[in-house]
Amino acid sequence: MGTSLRSMASIDGEALAANDDYRSAVIDLLGVLAYGELMAFERLAADAALAPTIEDEAQLAAMAAAEFRHFSRLRDRLVEIGVDPAEAMQPFRAPLARFHEMTAPSDWLEGLVKAYVGDGIGIDFYREIATYLDPRTRDLVLEVCEDLGQSAFVVDRVRAAIAADPRVEGRLALWARRLVGEALSQAQHVAAEREALTALLVGDVGDEGTGMDLTAIATMLSRLTDEHSRRMQALGLAS
């Protein structure tokens, strides 16, 4: 295989059928996104119970319900390309469960920040990877992306909480850093174990055996980090 998975995907819509590495990578990608949405659904729905008011509770529940729609769309796509969705998701069950175990919010504000950070990084990541996908998978990923961004209400709530008690800022800033740290830590485990997926995301192992496209991954991480910092500022938190 001499062509990079990325260029194959962007040039050739039939890559999914023609190329085993690309197919493995897309199955992994759909699997991790689907299971990520399923767990986000479960956890956001549970976190809604922490809300001080019924309005807030309903709003976080609505975000959770959107995650279930995304899960369904991603699962359907796996079925469409002839894959057992549960099998595709299985490798990501433990790392995603571990992430949520390590980041169970202890109160409503922590739950809000987690929803906002997750929603934001989700959108950014979905957009980043869309470029490297065959058109049908790309359309699906972008469709899910458009349905995200329901977390704008969080900004008001967090800013009001900080205005009412400035000590909240330090605690939530620390919390947001922990969320990102745990996410990166689990992402590293996944990357180490899922070669095809990693190859798709960071560029491909080419003919020369030069390994990962480190420039591309560094640029992507830097974009994701910038966007995360921008969101932390919107919340009134130091990043």
Added chain:
Amino acid sequence: MGTSLRSMASIDGEALAANDDYRSAVIDLLGVLAYGELMAFERLAADAALAPTIEDEAQLAAMAAAEFRHFSRLRDRLVEIGVDPAEAMQPFRAPLARFHEMTAPSDWLEGLVKAYVGDGIGIDFYREIATYLDPRTRDLVLEVCEDLGQSAFVVDRVRAAIAADPRVEGRLALWARRLVGEALSQAQHVAAEREALTALLVGDVGDEGTGMDLTAIATMLSRLTDEHSRRMQALGLAS
């Protein structure tokens, strides 16, 4: 007011506008159903995380997602009749939260039985009350009803668990009794505090001040209990 709320509702579709007692009762009814669905959504979604397999997890999550649709429809109806949904739900927040606090499943099987019992009693109760509602509210309640009944998969899972370990039966039968006991206990609190709602559900206080239609409520409770016993049998549990 000499006519019973029930006959008024069944005869007159305009009862909602014309009769204050009926209007209060319907607001309470939509409020308790809406908040019940919202909390069921949160708890079922969280309970999905207890599933042994991803297939089971996705199936319970799908039931939870359906509860959110019901919540949205009931909330929209409250808005339609000019009521603040959060205000209508507020009186039922504490008793419903208390019910779920007292019945947090300690494992997957308890979560399954809770979902099945709740889904079943939900359908029965929705059908019971539909008769006494004005046509538009009735259509909505029946629509929600049709979307319930997603819990058939539970029967297989519980029967398989009992076959694998017969001791499970006694534990789950006890658990189901506790669920019903806690539900009745919270229902009694609600009934005592929400007069208009109670009047709608159990018949009306007529001219003679004879109080509740005790025959009707006894018959309804006996029907609900029969259906519950039938479901326990389906699960292989003594009721």
